[in-house]
Amino acid sequence: MKPKWISLLAILSLWSCSNDSSEAYVDPYANVKATFGNSIDLDNLANYANQTIPTYITKDNGMANPITDKGATLGRVLFYDKNLSSNNTVSCATCHQQANAFSDTNVASIGVNGTTGRHAMRLINARFANENKFFWDERAATLEIQTTQPIRNHNEMGYSGANGDEDFSNLITKLSGIGYYKELFKFVYGTEEITENKIQLALAQFVRSIQSFDSKYDVGRAQVANDGQPFPNFTNQENQGKQLFQAPPQFDATGSRTGGGLGCAGCHAAPEFDIAPNSGNNGIIGVLNGTGIDVTNTRAPSLRDLVKTNGTLNGPMMHTGVFTDLQTVIGHYGNITIAPGNANALDPKLRPGGNGQKLNLTAQEVNAVMAFLKTLSGTNVYVDPKWSNPFSN
Template sequence: MGKSHFIVSICLLVLSTIFIGCQDSNDEVILTEQEILNNHFTNINLSTTLPYQNTQVPNYIRFVNTGNDVENEKAQLGRVLFYDKNLSIDNSISCASCHIQSHAFGDLNMASIGVNGVTTRHSMRLVNAGYRPGTSYFWDERASSLEDQVLQPIQDHIEMGFSGSNDSNTLESLVQKLQSLEYYPVLFKQVYGNEQVTIEGIQESLANFVLSIQSFDSKFDEGLVQTGNINTPFPNFTPSENRGKRLFNTPAVNGGAGCVSCHAGPEFAIKDDIHNNGVIGVLNNPNLNDHDNTRSPSLRDLTDPMGNLNGPLMHDASLSTLLEMVNHYNQIDIANQQLLDPLLFSSVGPNGPVGQDLQLTETQKEDLINFLRTLSGNSVYTDEKWSNPFIQPN
């Protein structure tokens, strides 16, 4: 090779290197929709969703998803929304911050922490929210549907902050915020056929996810499957648990605890058209009364599989043990509580209603508590379809 040819070759090599370098620096890397999701999530798949719909609900359950039917893709999108802190104004709080899977989607704190302080009522457990009579939500039943309920914490000034108090924290600003995140257009397209984030889509998907959270694999369920009769002694129960079951299901006038009057099994949800239960406290303010609490979560999963409470009890978190709860219903003081549910009256005296006095023995109280612990399942605490889908930082 001559000297001139050698110089030309070197020049061509340099120019091609420069060209390739420029091309590499300017070309945009186009990710597939699944690759976009893989950058953010552990197990969100566009081709195979985790199973949310058509799950095995025992045939003895009377109230099946009193909201809309659960669909896999909507529940999957709802799961992402449920765990996404971008749904709060300062990116610090998600729905899962106050509804924790390891506590049956309840909260160990008395008052849940929001973006601007703490809540005024204790956060309900969400397990089996769709398996009960009625369609109202919150302690005071102010939401007429689950779709209505899921937006209210987002719009609450204290909880998640999109209250509409200024132009930067309206629901429309939330929509714009989520639209700008690369994974929501992908997920909304999968569910709704286009990439547009909408308030209606947020509501529907969150409702689908919450409705999917169910717990029907408890010791109680095992016993009911074996016998087919809730009033028959269960062979898998201890003598104490069977005595507690009988106390629970026997009306107070017949010597039982009468719990069944308000929390009938096998759902153990609160009945419709119930009134105040005698607990009227207000969180963090002993000088105020709160008479508006007529709805409660199911008695299922009051405790975790180890028997530990999944959070304090009642709307004001005033009771910290199952024994305190049993003692409350054993002897109700109704002073200044004229809205008490009539089912909790023992009589009506000259000065008005008299609260029930069950006169349970200490052994009966223990039996009742042991039965309540049999209502806790297992999979709700660990199943990945209800877990945090986001990739956690190392």
């Protein structure tokens, strides 16, 4: 018979082997690390939730879905992932490029089955928009609802459930089979289950995190009590442009300007420079595809980062991309023609006394307003890695 101490050693040996942590450990984020390398560190997340916001910025349309570092990190992956399109060739970032203030230099962006119906809107400071609705025609009541509509669009990302497309449930199945999504959804929500609502929440958090408050305007605004005061860091021309932008015009009975400013702030008030809620259309009623008119476009992005600091446009302007320089935009507002079929939908501020406004602009005024608009551009939004493509780092 073997001594009892030999049996005891055998038991201890088995216990030691069964508790070998090096063999039992499985990295719960192995797929995230393998896919994204150093661009995403789940132990040291980028700061999305607690970015510095100037005290003079008071609007926030994201209170029902507060930004978290976890949620925005997942949103960043979803935003750049071409797996969200039916043929794996298009992502949200295809149409909304960081290098162009999250817009596109193409008039119409290229999707999986054609092109977009309108120009891709810039996404700068979407969180601080005065208008809570999204899309040019405001058909989405919230940013959350907006985020998955391009995915559900036949032309754009192809999960429409019509015209031979798979529906959104097929996308859910597709993403559920990807290792890094199993890990990220569990990391954010505590479970691997993927739903459209979870995708919407994460994408909206990421988009709302994209902010730009390092412009020449912001430097000046921090030094004064209100926007009506001259900014000490502005040139005389820039301060003149600011005054013209803010002051309302005075019109005669024919709609011709007799004095005052240009009234731009009536629709794009400082300091957010977003579109005023309940605005009408601005007189641009063309369509990109087909014929006829479209008077439903009443939304606009913030005027911040219309251009880069070197003056280069971040893509063409308006929903049709019809304008390619600031001078032409200002000229459009300088002489509004009320087109047939647009007499009621045109914003009332652009038709004083029922007539299309005529601002009678001088070259000096045009140049001053352009100079002011260029002060609204920052630099960080174009280069900050937390808003960059995690798949390419």
